[in-house]
Amino acid sequence: DAGITQSPRHKVTETGTPVTLRCHQTENHRYMYWYRQDPGHGLRLIHYSYGVKDTDKGEVSDGYSVSRSKTEDFLLTLESATSSQTSVYFCAISDPWVGAANYGYTFGSGTRLTVV
Amino acid sequence: TQLLEQSPQFLSIQEGENLTVYCNSSSVFSSLQWYRQEPGEGPVLLVTVVTGGEVKKLKRLTFQFGDARKDSSLHITAAQPGDTGLYLCAGASGGYQKVTFGIGTKLQVIP
Numbered sequence: 001d002a003g004i005t006q007s008p009r010h011k012v013t014e015t016g017t018p019v020t021l022r023c024h025q026t027e028n029h030r031y032m033y034w035y036r037q038d039p040g041h042g043l044r045l046i047h048y049s050y051g052v053k054d055t056d057k058g059e060v061s062d063g064y065s066v067s068r069s070k071t072e073d074f075l076l077t078l079e080s081a082t083s084s085q086t087s088v089y090f091c092a093i094s095d096p097w098v099g100a101a102n103y104g105y106t107f108g109s110g111t112r113l114t115v116v
Numbered sequence: 117t118q119l120l121e122q123s124p125q126f127l128s129i130q131e132g133e134n135l136t137v138y139c140n141s142s143s144v145f146s147s148l149q150w151y152r153q154e155p156g157e158g159p160v161l162l163v164t165v166v167t168g169g170e171v172k173k174l175k176r177l178t179f180q181f182g183d184a185r186k187d188s189s190l191h192i193t194a195a196q197p198g199d200t201g202l203y204l205c206a207g208a209s210g211g212y213q214k215v216t217f218g219i220g221t222k223l224q225v226i227p
Contacts (some may be wrong), residue, residue: 035217041218042204042217042219042220043159043204043217044208045226090158092158102164103149103164103208104146104149104151104161104164105149105151105159105161105206105215106120106161106210107151107158107160108158108159108160109156109157109158110156110158
């Protein structure tokens, strides 16, 4: 299995507090992504990174920030958590250089975040 | 925003039956992937198709990419309880930096 781990696996936090989720990979993949998964919406991209200190917004980036200071780590921060950010968060990695026929994401096991 | 519509959203069948799930879009994709997700885990890549009309087989699973590269189907022969899960399709375009996911088809195979 590709080495990708997310921490924590579960977290309950209070409205208004900052929260940071961590994604760590050992595959040296250039691209890393943060998605959230919600019933009726599927997987939606929050932010992604295409290299150290190179990041860009996805379709649901409001209220979130990211940082990537090392190839292996991609952090997602909820600046001031709200109940609408209760969700399951997935990190994914990809390597576009493997070629189109084998392209795909490797996902972490997810972080279930509850904002109360 | 490129949308991928999956149908049906829910499917409950008996072990041994065949089934087909669909993934449709009005957009053209460079490649399309299928994933299976089990409760409490992240999606796992099953296959990637890149050429219009391409058919790939993975044991009892057959994946087809539409000729116009706007749609795809997944056919499962003789479904087994181990096939139970959420099946997601995802389309990649441009430089493969991002993919768009469908909402998924939740499959339950009853023993």
